[in-house]
Amino acid sequence: MSPAVVHQDVSDTYDIVIVGAGPVGLMLSTCLSRWGYRIKHIDNRPEPTATGRADGIQPRSLDLLRNMGLKSDIMAHKPARVYEVAFWDSESSKGIGRTGTWASCPNFIDARYPFTTLLHQGHIERVFINDLEKNGTSIQRPWTITGFQTRNPETSEYPVQVELEHVNGTEKQTVQAKYLFGGEGARSFIRQQLNIGFHHKDPIAHVWGVMDGVVKTDFPDIKMKCTIRSQHGSIMVIPREDNMVRLYIQIASSTDADWNPRKSATEAEVQASAKKILYPYNIEWERVEWYSVYPIGQGISERYTLDERVFLGGDACHTHSPKAGQGMNTAFLDALNLAWKIHAVESGFANRNILKTYESERKAVAESLLDFDNRYAKLFSQRPPAASEVQAASETIPDGDMDGDNDFIKTFKESCEFTSGYGVAYQANTLNWSPSHPAQSHVVQPSGTTLKSGRLLVNADVTRVVDANVVHLEQEVPLNGSFRIFLFAGDLVKNRVALRDFADNLTSAKSFYTAYTRPDITQVSHHEKHNPHSHFFTLCTIFAAKRHRIEIARDVPSVLARYRDHIYADDRWDRRVLDSVAPAHAKMGFNEEKGGVVVVRPDGYVGLVTSLVEGSGTVDALNAYFSAFCTKKFGNTAQL
Amino acid sequence: MSPAVVHQDVSDTYDIVIVGAGPVGLMLSTCLSRWGYRIKHIDNRPEPTATGRADGIQPRSLDLLRNMGLKSDIMAHKPARVYEVAFWDSESSKGIGRTGTWASCPNFIDARYPFTTLLHQGHIERVFINDLEKNGTSIQRPWTITGFQTRNPETSEYPVQVELEHVNGTEKQTVQAKYLFGGEGARSFIRQQLNIGFHHKDPIAHVWGVMDGVVKTDFPDIKMKCTIRSQHGSIMVIPREDNMVRLYIQIASSTDADWNPRKSATEAEVQASAKKILYPYNIEWERVEWYSVYPIGQGISERYTLDERVFLGGDACHTHSPKAGQGMNTAFLDALNLAWKIHAVESGFANRNILKTYESERKAVAESLLDFDNRYAKLFSQRPPAASEVQAASETIPDGDMDGDNDFIKTFKESCEFTSGYGVAYQANTLNWSPSHPAQSHVVQPSGTTLKSGRLLVNADVTRVVDANVVHLEQEVPLNGSFRIFLFAGDLVKNRVALRDFADNLTSAKSFYTAYTRPDITQVSHHEKHNPHSHFFTLCTIFAAKRHRIEIARDVPSVLARYRDHIYADDRWDRRVLDSVAPAHAKMGFNEEKGGVVVVRPDGYVGLVTSLVEGSGTVDALNAYFSAFCTKKFGNTAQL
Ligand SMILES: Cc1cc2nc3c(=O)[nH]c(=O)nc-3n(C[C@H](O)[C@H](O)[C@H](O)COP(=O)(O)OP(=O)(O)OC[C@H]3O[C@@H](n4cnc5c(N)ncnc54)[C@H](O)[C@@H]3O)c2cc1C
Ligand SMILES: Cc1cc2nc3c(=O)[nH]c(=O)nc-3n(C[C@H](O)[C@H](O)[C@H](O)COP(=O)(O)OP(=O)(O)OC[C@H]3O[C@@H](n4cnc5c(N)ncnc54)[C@H](O)[C@@H]3O)c2cc1C
Incomplete structure (x- = not known):
């Protein structure tokens, strides 16, 4: 053992210590608990919020709660x-x-x-707490944090040491963790300890x-x-x-x-x-x-993290005027953004530097929310x-x-757009394609598409082929940390070669897809719907055809056919594209014959859009996209 | 005390004894428990259905479960x-x-x-059992019925004596009730005791x-x-x-x-x-x-009741081939039909003879279901x-x-239509208007309306005025035993006089509405949404206007305005009537200026449709309709 490695007591090691069980801490904890992480979660209040505080769930947050299977628990309270x-x-x-x-x-x-x-924030918090308990995480109350320190992040498995204490001072605990998250609200102790400034904006x-x-x-x-x-x-x-x-x-x-x-x-x-x-x-x-x-009032923190080990989120980073109704919703989306990135890094899928995009993405959103709020207030103060x-x-x-x-x-x-939550647009980076992204190919961002990298996938109804259920396409893959690859396959017959070529290149030894095959692939149950091949990808195939014309065994290459619950007919009528026979294709701005491919991040934001072409072009572009931030390199990048 | 009155021990008296906790018994018990009745409910099995049996809930039954607030509990099982x-x-x-x-x-x-x-029948049964428990009714298991007798129904408050016994014979109980219900399935003891024949149809x-x-x-x-x-x-x-x-x-x-x-x-x-x-x-x-x-196989009972005190329902009256998927759904609708009628009689609203319509309505439905099943099977056996x-x-x-x-x-x-549950059409009787109904008026069943007495109200989206919520009009009044009076008020301005006349006549001393004023009307909370004036009616007013044009204080007479959560704007777009500006009016077949009135029975079936006219005509027609089966007589019937 090299002397630089810190000795750690396994019973006191955690993947993450989360301080604060408000919306941001609970969302983060819920995601990571579901994905199997070991969590120490504390809050200094003896009970969840009993009365008061935030209460407005935006439309976009409700989509998210539905994607987590929590919407019906919220709605049971008859908000x-x-x-x-x-x-x-x-x-x-x-x-x-x-x-x-x-x-x-x-x-x-x-x-x-x-x-x-x-709905009252306490009811919302309890929906998360119940889910956490199902996954074996409970919140230690009333406990507080008294100190923390990051040591040897390059060599230590658990580089963050955190000092915890019962609020009445009777008990203390020192734990080692991979990460520390400060979700302690506006007066964040962790932010203050890190000496991160907080600027009032209003x-x-x-x-x-x-x-x-x-x-x-x-x-x-x-x-x-x-x-x-x-x-x-x-x-x-x-x-x-x-x-x-x-x-x-x-x-x-x-x-x-x-x-x-x-x-x-x-x-x-x-x-x-x-x-x-x-x-x-x-x-x-x-x-x-x-x-x-x-x-x-309104304010924003200078940084969300200094070292990508200790993170801040929610009110610890940005506060909003109560009228804006943004506090809880922004907190949810902070946590969502961080959760899947930590998971991608810790599960060996993505490079550690994607963690830098947490601050760049979420801080820009908070800035623009606050700027916008001011502009809006000013405009309204002039005249109704x-x-x-x-x-x-x-x-x-x-x-x-x-x-x-x-x-x-x-x-x-x-x-x-802001108050509904759909105004969020993440800027270009390794995850969100732009002309300066390493993935350079003529198939990327085809003309006509309405989808934009860094924006949410557009909603669409489709018919699931295996059971003829009418479903919401954007909700079909649950929030489970997987990237969602939507293959709008266009015409069943004319695109047959393109589809086969996509499948062949996808399963080639050098593809991003093959690189992250599940180690237990031979033991996977045939009932597995979302991740039969890889924990990191779910493939969805949507044909511009009526359901009864699609015969999976005949029309769908086997790698795609294995996701049999994710094969859809684009045959539902949509008020927004009345004249289209393939409304989902039309809403995405894809040609109904030629289709296109959309890579959606685990949090529902579009990462990359490509056309679907014969040959290796489409998978080449995906290989280049994932090469930009994954732990492995794929394909023959010279070819692009 | 007259010698003919049987002495009864109060502790052993019930409004109803229900035998069998399958779908029919549970639905009946749930309705009557919610409405405050005292129920003895037994089943001879120690536990609810663990596996097997029926499992298909028809679209119409799902509407009903939603109207009872039970749909989300069903859906929580991810059927x-x-x-x-x-x-x-x-x-x-x-x-x-x-x-x-x-x-x-x-x-x-x-x-x-x-x-x-x-969904497995056991899950469905448990949804009802949980609701029953909330209302203080529990099912006594494993108990059976060994005998019963009806005595002095004219004079006795509790004319039905029922002998109950633990299945292992260790305990016995004799109880007195107003009604006995046999929901014991195909081999009904009660049916056999009553000597009612059962005919196989298939x-x-x-x-x-x-x-x-x-x-x-x-x-x-x-x-x-x-x-x-x-x-x-x-x-x-x-x-x-x-x-x-x-x-x-x-x-x-x-x-x-x-x-x-x-x-x-x-x-x-x-x-x-x-x-x-x-x-x-x-x-x-x-x-x-x-x-x-x-x-x-398929079969039907000769009678559903002999004396309107002891009733049968569900499989005790009719059995279906499993392929038809009718058993549980028909059982639900039997119970619904009986529940509100018992409530109407026992609460002093309707004459006892409406109980005769349980058999006439439900037996005709079962007959036509069985006949149809045979015709269908025959047709299909000829050629695909x-x-x-x-x-x-x-x-x-x-x-x-x-x-x-x-x-x-x-x-x-x-x-x-049959398999979805929307094929049910009740025949003409005192509850379902027809040209031979005592209510004779030129305003009844106006030409153009698509609504038919004995059929379900047509679905429509509308906007609730007080909170701008988009709602399903047909679901707005919960299943609570009240008649639902839908006033399609047409044009806000042109119909002002007709609306005022309706309100004036409604509140006149001789109206059906005034006759059943709540005795506690002065103590009713201002939060009461459905029954502020009467336990037997909820009034809904729907204007053919955009929501923002409706000002309740200005546009709605106070008797209607009191139902402020039941005032709607007919301004939602509907695919079925693309060209209409007032789609709900259009779907009912009402003129968008003139509107019309629909009286819907507590179970959701249309009882009467009238036009909305200036003067007393509309309320006169409603008075005549309710006079036909209510315990009081209304209006000046000579005038009609
Ligand atoms: C009193 C109050 C009223 C509010 N009213 C509104 C409103 O009307 N409208 C609106 O939109 N927003 C309101 N907010 C803000 C809104 O609730 C937040 O935007 C939202 O809760 C942010 O979530 P969060 O998880 O970041 O922080 P919080 O919900 O504040 O959660 C932080 C949690 O961390 C705990 N904590 C703090 N320090 C420590 C520590 N050292 N150790 C352990 N635990 C700690 C706190 O007890 C708390 O449970 C209010 C907040 C407060 C405090
Ligand atoms: C074994 C079985 C399999 C079935 N399979 C199908 C199917 O595949 N598809 C389908 O559509 N339908 C099926 N059915 C019928 C379907 O379940 C019924 O149509 C439906 O349950 C009707 O509801 P019910 O309440 O009228 O009767 P049931 O659900 O039969 O309920 C009657 C209840 O009364 C109880 N009971 C009976 N006698 C007494 C007594 N003397 N004292 C106290 N309690 C008593 C019974 O234990 C039972 O709990 C099946 C029924 C049975 C019994």
């Missing part, structure tokens, strides 16, 4: 659903009046669930009172999300499960003459203020479940939108050309 | 879904080949869930082996429902949850030369036979979960359908005119 937002303004002394309403996720966004799901600071309860009111939009401005102040209304409603009531703003960021207000003061603002409507509280003053603008913004199905839109409409459309 | 049926036939010595496939619930049927849900008798298990096979349609005929015999394949499959293998038929209705077969014999039938495909069993020989016929049968959206169809296509369409 409120926000489809539209109403704007109210003060109309002279007569009190407030409605100035307009619009869809929170308008038609131009192609969402499966075009609404925000409102030029206007606010103090908000947040009150959850049951009210009796004649205000007609109490079950809608509302933004109310009156000369007595501002309120935001958020409907909730079980007849509850959340009101955000502005207590102070840095634009006030007597601005004081520590200004507070009692429950009764805030209720009195709400009554004034809502005039001419009445409001009485039957029950207040939770009341808190919430002064946290005209009805015609709202109409224009809501109805259009975008044709890629938004030039005709004015600033207001553009900003509104962007706001819808 | 298989059958969208299509494949037909295989023997092609000479080369073995079987596919002759065609078609949708099990084709487009011409407007179903929310156009598939059959396949001219061809069969013995089937039923095998549930996990197989390994290259038969491509193993995840589809299949009907396979070969010279070696017949098989039906039914996919199931958890990679399981059910095979029905014909063991004997009365058309065999050596026909013996007691013929049996071992598991191994049936497997050997399956292998021969499936040739050239292979099949091996990895696990057999359940195997049984199922000789029960041509592809063009299948196509014609599957794709058409019917325009009420099926004259162009040949016999085959007609029968096929009917079969789809």
